[in-house]
Amino acid sequence: MRLRKVFGALVVLGALGGCSKIPGSCEQxxxxxxxxxxxxxxxxxxxxxxxxxxxxxxxxxxxxxxxxxxxxxxxxxxxxxxxxxxxxxxxxxxxxxxxxxxxxxxxxxxxxxxxxxxxxxxxxxxxxxxxxxxxxxxxxxxxxxxxDRTAPSLVVQVPGAQSTVPADGFSYTDPKATTPAWRRDQTVTVRVESDSKDLDPASVHVVVRGYKGGTDVTDLALTPVTPCTKTYCGTVEVPLWRPGLPDFRGNFLIEVTANDVVGNVRQSSTPIPVTRWKWAFDGASGAIRVTPAIGDKGTIYFGTSDANGKVFALEPNGTKKWEKQLGSVLGSPTVGKNPDGTDRLYVAPGSGTLATVYALDANGTTLAICPVPGAQAGIVTSALAITHQYLKSQNATFETAISSHNPDDGAFLFFRPDLPSTSPIQCTGRGNPFTEPQGASIVIQGNDYFFSAPRSTNPTAWNYRFNPELETFELPQTYDYLSMGAPLTGMGLAEGGTLVAAGGLRSSTGTVRGGILAMYQVPSTGSSYKWQFPSDPTGSEPVRNMVIGAGNVVIFGRDLPEGAAELTAINLMAPSDEAAVRATAPNAGSFPGAPVLGASSTLYAASFTGPEAGLGEVSAWSASDLKLRWKLSDSVGPAEASPSLDCTRATDGTPASASHGVLYVPSLDGRLYAFVVDSPGLDTSAPWPKYQHDARNTGNPETPITNCR
Missing domain, CATH: 2.60.40.10 (Immunoglobulins)
Known part of the structure; x- marks a missing residue:
């Protein structure tokens, strides 16, 4: 019994010993x-x-x-x-x-x-x-x-603008540029180099900064070039008409950035001096008192005013095509077309109180004259005009130049060079009721020809209507604007056929009056609705001419002998003076001529007065609100006549696809100035964008506004 108990205890101890951990074992x-x-x-x-x-x-x-x-x-x-x-x-x-x-x-x-x-x-x-x-x-x-914290090297090289030597009356360098400047219509090739072996070529990027916050150009690409003695060489073509230039001259900034393979960034920048000055031409034959006419290939036609005055044809690139000494030119020329489509120039040089109308081809060759040799006609001080008259006797339509001659043998001449010189109707006349130079140039609508009374008489517009069946003129109809109390000095046709006139008076006693008038419908039958701005023109400085933009917005300046007056834009036919005024630009200048409405909503104006005697001004404005865009005051002569505007031309004279154009400013200092502007020609949406309507100076709304197609 005792042995059994001992054995049981050993079994229990053994079981307990089997439940203890083995050294180094684990569960977690x-x-x-x-x-x-x-x-x-x-x-x-x-x-x-x-x-x-x-x-x-x-x-x-x-x-x-x-x-x-x-x-x-x-x-x-x-x-x-x-x-x-x-x-x-x-x-x-x-x-x-x-x-x-x-x-x-x-x-x-x-x-x-x-x-x-x-x-x-x-x-x-x-x-x-x-x-x-x-x-x-x-x-x-x-x-x-x-x-490696060292950014790659970058060298930006802008070539210097090359000065062209003055020649044949032309000067090509901006006289007030502090350094030789590139023209705004040029393209400059900029070279970029680096001698850093770790440069990442794909990272090289170019930005051209506009002047004074003007638009930047960010989409230009560099092209690798050879030969190249560096690790990297590339060039970029910079079109200088693209960056913003809110001034006549200034500096663009070309910025080039690049990084190496580890991201160190280098930026290098260099200025590009730019000017709008293209050229100036001195004909050395008197003041230019006429508006240049532009031909189909961009040829600039004008005349000078001294006794030995000349007619000139200049190429847009600043070279002389031809000159012809014919006498004093006081009325603006106009350009029609020969049957082969080439330019036909009409110009009326004179001597003393007599003048002759010439038809010249594009090379300066005389095609015909009116009146015929030996006949006489008075001097021409207003612009010529062009229409196309159907003659029943010939069963054909002929290009017809119309000129107004005063004071001696006062007459209107109708010149049809396509008829033979022997034809009695190649050069025909119609009596002119005035013996003094008329106030406003002829404007045409269909078979109706409008002109004004002399500056010294009442403010009256006259209308001759041509009857092609009878080949005669109906009795003239007159439209008086007595409420203006000042003669009419400029006319144009608005949308809907409204005849618009500018009027002004400065008397020897100090009285001044000036404003804009309109007749509701042209041609008028019976009574007509008349409108004027301001409603009381007394005390307003004279208005000599105007342009009419889309929506019948009339823009005009005022003529002062000294100082500067405002430019004004008004809504034609507004119910009140307050409702009429859209915009004003105070102290804009003195404007005997009309401004010019260019594409890209820009208005250009040439002033008779400037900051000092002997100088005028040329300015560019936003056409919508008359905010100043730029002004040239230091290097242009005083202007009496209206400027002209054309698009940029290729070397063959065809219009170039570009966003810029050329403004031609005639001056009393005898020079014709050419400036690069940011409008590719005239505003084709305007019913009357310049003096005498179109680039050819035809005074006829049926003529396309521009030759730039």
């Missing part, structure tokens, strides 16, 4: 010592949960630049250990040259991958980036990198 990591882990299959504690630490990026011997560098390290866990990772690694950057060490701030930790961001210092050289895990038995990893 907490059963193991520091830095040990519990083997997931053998349930034994093992050392080294982590098998390695590596830096994945950057790799050894990487070259880094100035930008932030991501340092990414990865801690490898033993495959049989549970994936438990410490929350932090220690990141440092040490400069090799002196051991200076910087601690980096860890940015993220996920599944054994850790990141930190290092901003390389300004000191270039070798650096060691190190990651250490204090919880992983001091595992660490490092890479050596090179810091």
């Amino acid at each position: 990591d907490s059963d193991c010592g520091l830095n040990q882990f519990c083997h997931s299959q053998e349930n034994q504690c093992f050392d080294s949960r982590y098998t390695g630490l590596s830096i994945e990026i950057p790799v050894e011997h990487t070259v880094v630049g100035a930008g932030p560098v991501t340092v990414r390290a990865h801690l490898e866990v033993n495959p049989v250990a549970r994936p438990v990772y410490p929350s932090q690694l220690s990141f440092t950057a040490k400069r090799v040259s002196d051991g200076t060490t910087t601690e980096l701030t860890q940015q993220s930790a996920e599944n054994g991958t850790y990141t930190a961001v290092w901003t390389p210092p300004t000191e270039e050289g070798e650096y060691i980036l190190q990651a250490t895990s204090p919880e992983a038995a001091g595992l660490s990893a490092s890479v050596q990198v090179t810091v």
